[in-house]
Amino acid sequence: MSSEAVDLHFQFELSDRDFNYLKDLIYRVAGLKLNETKKTLMQSRIYRRLIQLELDGYRQYIQYLEQNPTEMEFYINALTTNKTDFYREKQHFDYLRHEYIPKLNTLLSKQHNSKTLMIWSAACSTGEEVYTLAMEFNDIISAYPKIDFRILGTDINTKVLDLAKTGVYARELIEHTVPLNIAAKSLLRGTGRCSGHYKIREELKSKIKFRQYNLMGEERFPTQFDIIFVRNVLIYFDREGITKVIGNLLSHLRQDGLLFIGHSENLHGVDDQLKMIRSAVFRKF
Known part of the structure; x- marks a missing residue:
């Protein structure tokens, strides 16, 4: 899980009890082990969903998760975004x-x-x-x-x-990373509304x-x-x-x-x- 700046003003606090439940859940489902330092990150990522679903707190979100199996996909997606790059560890x-x-x-x-x-x-x-x-x-x-x-x-x-x-992919992810000779035969440069991007x-x-x-x-x-x-x-x-x-x-x-x-x-x-x-x-x- 990548770190990210958190600047949301939270209307709801994630209690230790609810945090422990949610981190145990992601461990059971996906095997991911989250420590206490990830509490604020979890709070920020799920908070957006609380507002979207018009729920009154994390306890309600847990109940929503239990009652709506399809919500598990969103929950997993919220907590498993990882940073990656082209030619990482070249x-x-x-x-x-x-x-x-x-x-x-x-x-x-x-x-x-x-x-x-x-x-x-x-x-x-x-x-x-x-x-x-x-x-x-x-x-x-x-x-x-x-x-x-x-x-x-x-x-x-x-x-x-x-x-x-x-x-x-955005141009800044490609240029100075993908060798020019390989980019020339592998990528198409976007034009018009797609300028600033490359496509495989x-x-x-x-x-x-x-x-x-x-x-x-x-x-x-x-x-x-x-x-x-x-x-x-x-x-x-x-x-x-x-x-x-x-x-x-x-x-x-x-x-x-x-x-x-x-x-x-x-x-x-x-x-x-x-x-x-x-x-x-x-x-x-």
Whole structure:
């Protein structure tokens, strides 16, 4: 969860009792562990909803949540917005470009084989990581015709997924971040009312699918993935949550597949099927 400036004048106070109920609820549903420092942030995000629903306090909102199951989607969306950027932790993309893909191509050439890489961005937020992967792989495989790719982007937050699906981003998020040669073949510059924005080209978007997914849930995909990114997400889970999330991800990762986590994260105690091959990069064995 990102931090944000809070300047609302609250008509209602979030009591410790109601805060504890709501933070226990998001833990049960999504596995997110919120500490006491997040109380003001929770208050600000739910306060807007109280006004919208014309409720008389957080206790009424809890009752509304209990009586209206569809409200759970809004509640999850309000508390799970994460900051992301194009080319965040660029070392990971450099490793894929300069080591992983050339070695894979050599292996495929020896086998007289080809491969479509299945890639999963498991907490993709507004899509910057997904499109960075797509732009990078699209550029890389132009030199390796035996290799193609498909990407799945998932998040528990439906609001950020809707933004990701558009593939439209403000100029300041793109310029000085996406390399010029890659931007030229991957992005369309907006004009008129869309000036100041870039859009991902449709031929690139055709290789990507987005859908909602709860990392703590029981749902399983039929697909086995070659590469899974779950970066800067584990910091929001306790050790029990991390164990479950990693277990879910590994059940979808092929043997010899790669798992990428954030550089500030670790897998101590849950890495018995993994070997670290680079900083924050693990191979399943």
